[in-house]
Amino acid sequence: ESYWLASTPHTNYGPMPGDTTVDVAVIGGGIAGLTTALLLKEEGKRVAVIEADHIVEGITAYTTAKITALHNLIYDHLERSFDAETAQLYAQANQAALEPVADRVKQYNIACDFLRQPAYTYTADQNEVEKIEAEVAAARAAGLAVEFVRESALPYPIAGAIRLDNQAQFHPRKYLLGLAQLINSDGSYVWESTRALKVEDGEPCRVTTSRGVLTADHVIIATHFPFQDSAAYFARMEPHRSYVLAVTLHGPAPEGMYITTDSSHSIRRQPMANGRELLLVGGEGHKTGKADDTAERYARIEAWARSNFPVDDVIYSWSTQDYATFDRVPFIGPAGPTSKNVYVATGFKGWGMTSGTLAGLTLCGAITGREVPWAKVFNPNRVDLAGLPKMAAAQAQVAKEFVMDLIKPTPKDGDVSVGEGRIVKGEDGDVAVYDAPDGTRFAVSATCTHMGCKVNWSPAELSWDCPCHGSRFAVDGTVLEGPAQKRLEPRVVKSHHDETPQQDVRVETGD
Numbered sequence: 001e002s003y004w005l006a007s008t009p010h011t012n013y014g015p016m017p018g019d020t021t022v023d024v025a026v027i028g029g030g031i032a033g034l035t036t037a038l039l040l041k042e043e044g045k046r047v048a049v050i051e052a053d054h055i056v057e058g059i060t061a062y063t064t065a066k067i068t069a070l071h072n073l074i075y076d077h078l079e080r081s082f083d084a085e086t087a088q089l090y091a092q093a094n095q096a097a098l099e100p101v102a103d104r105v106k107q108y109n110i111a112c113d114f115l116r117q118p119a120y121t122y123t124a125d126q127n128e129v130e131k132i133e134a135e136v137a138a139a140r141a142a143g144l145a146v147e148f149v150r151e152s153a154l155p156y157p158i159a160g161a162i163r164l165d166n167q168a169q170f171h172p173r174k175y176l177l178g179l180a181q182l183i184n185s186d187g188s189y190v191w192e193s194t195r196a197l198k199v200e201d202g203e204p205c206r207v208t209t210s211r212g213v214l215t216a217d218h219v220i221i222a223t224h225f226p227f228q229d230s231a232a233y234f235a236r237m238e239p240h241r242s243y244v245l246a247v248t249l250h251g252p253a254p255e256g257m258y259i260t261t262d263s264s265h266s267i268r269r270q271p272m273a274n275g276r277e278l279l280l281v282g283g284e285g286h287k288t289g290k291a292d293d294t295a296e297r298y299a300r301i302e303a304w305a306r307s308n309f310p311v312d313d314v315i316y317s318w319s320t321q322d323y324a325t326f327d328r329v330p331f332i333g334p335a336g337p338t339s340k341n342v343y344v345a346t347g348f349k350g351w352g353m354t355s356g357t358l359a360g361l362t363l364c365g366a367i368t369g370r371e372v373p374w375a376k377v378f379n380p381n382r383v384d385l386a387g388l389p390k391m392a393a394a395q396a397q398v399a400k401e402f403v404m405d406l407i408k409p410t411p412k413d414g415d416v417s418v419g420e421g422r423i424v425k426g427e428d429g430d431v432a433v434y435d436a437p438d439g440t441r442f443a444v445s446a447t448c449t450h451m452g453c454k455v456n457w458s459p460a461e462l463s464w465d466c467p468c469h470g471s472r473f474a475v476d477g478t479v480l481e482g483p484a485q486k487r488l489e490p491r492v493v494k495s496h497h498d499e500t501p502q503q504d505v506r507v508e509t510g511d
């Protein structure tokens, strides 16, 4: 559980009561969905946010919650791979995303630990300083008031950093639960336990849900990975997992929000209600489904934190998944090349608090007809030339996964240590088996229901992760992360130690 979830109450909005008509249907109750909904409501639209489970319990609840226009070394990349105008519009958009948050915190008096902070992208490696200097030049040319510094509040020396003042941090759930309350009145709604099953574009659009049909002039799909993939998003983004520890320190935590040039470590402080402070330390990222040492990743972050800060105790730990586009610019705009009234927001590459708010500004502009200068930069239907080499490499890797799955022998032995996940040969193909400490055996098909790759075990999270496009499944086969929409089917595998048939695992259907 993340600190954000642990320190806020669970929500209990009811489900959609039946067929309903509004002006705008928003699918997904994270930062992109709720921000867009509130901005549209402020413009006089009647909106409905529907969430399959509970709002702000998805990826938004597992962020490090920085709002900043400084995204590693993005501006030099944009200038080189696109052009100076793209870099300027990207900077303008991300800088503009901060103020709507600050304004609403003030206007609606939302107590969410909002705090202005300087943001840093830094390196401790002298060889990386040149990259920082290039980023400073590109970010300045893009219009950001950045500076190159060799000093920071970190308790260890750095070789250099790019610094941008007046950025911000906040408690994302406190902020967004405040937004949800503001949305849910006067003909606008927040509905939980309402799963979108199908979106039909048109005039009006129809969203078929588990609770009836939601009809709207416009639909926004803000479900982290678009649950209805109308533009091959699975092939145009790469999923990454990363890990966060929240630790207490002997002494105060440093001012500022930090990330290394290669994202290997991210640091920022966070006040707690008891007057103490946490230091959030993130990192150890990897492509989803491609690391067999996930359990050690937390240990490595902790070791790094303890060697660099006076750590007292580890209080919380959590992991998260981000999708990154291959050209490193999020997809915000019409859902597909022929979409009229359906929009998506995805591919935030770990900068979801800023990009989610930026998505709200952009989609609100698109729906109300207000011109948004940066819209073309984020248009999901752009030709992502800058990302082509990486996209081709990723597809080659997916093809390799398929071939490896075919030729890699699968053990027939159904014996699995308690607490371990393992793939074994079953009568109907490979089976992903997990033996829980209470003796329950979970056995499901090992074939990802998205496009057929074989899933891998993640010991840190007790999940089956697909190395091809990042779908994740719980041990009982239910979908944790898309693009897969269907669960892994239950299977039966007997252990050599147990000649009695396994106890049936109770699984819900319908996802």
Ligand code: FES
Pocket: 234, 448, 449, 450, 451, 452, 453, 466, 467, 468, 469, 470, 471, 482, 483, 484
């Ligand atoms: Fe695409 Fe598994 S996520 S094959």
